[in-house]
Amino acid sequence: MTTTAVAVSADPRPVFEQGRNGPTVVGVRCRGCDHPCAARVPRCPRCGAATEVARFGPEGAVWATTTIYVAAGQRAAPYTVAYVDLDEGPRILADVDDGPELVPRVTERVRLVGRTALGDLRVEVRR
């Protein structure tokens, strides 16, 4: 007899939703200071006030980016990821859909377009 852990389906990544006005991330916004957060936390990480559900995206700008050459999980390296500040929204981590050949510049405009086959948020560079 062996013991195994119970399979858990909880996913810590931001919730994606294909909304009427385009792709969005469903997170929260602080009722006190308006600070946005991609994780659905009950209290604001910045001021501690209560939050409410809010939708963000799809437009944003690259805050930082890097190309990964040693893959995590089932991903095929190399792949490029970016931290993206969604307009009036939170900073999200996303796969850059254009592949390692097109590495975005910091501050460059990008658009949330969906999720990868593995469920990562995906953005495209707007050039």
Add this chain to the structure above:
Amino acid sequence: MTAFVWGAGSSDFGRQTDRLAAELAWEAVHEALVDAEVDSVDAAFVGTVFGPFGVAQRSLVGAGLAGVPVVTVENACASGSTALHEAKEAIESRRYERVLVLGVEHLTSRFSGPIASDGTDAEQAAGLLFPGLYAMSASRYLHEHDLEPADLAHVAVKNSAHGALTLVPSAAVP
């Protein structure tokens, strides 16, 4: 009361596939006890992130320190520093007179690639392990300070030069 370091010890660094995490701790604790010329402590503060369950207790039993109160601290990269800080406070508040502070990791047995947290972390779940996380910080730093990657390389050169001065043999390899 002011806390003082009375003795110190360290295991060797490097890939040690034939040794357990606790064995590394035994080596370090034994050296510290000999250095301090003592054979007992009132309590132990142990910092570890990836140490397997119970590593603090096994580390102490094998070093002849069974039965003392144990506080295990996990505070990411600051785990050892936090253990040291809490130990200092415990001495200066007179809760204990003499304590052991131990930091222990055996990464060789935990990772075959980049160091990662676990699947419940949003970054790791999205394909960003620790080296990638730091690369993101570097990306932003280069942008904000108008620097080139070669500028950051000077930090690695400086750190290797400092590492070459250590008395622990494997850490001295530049």
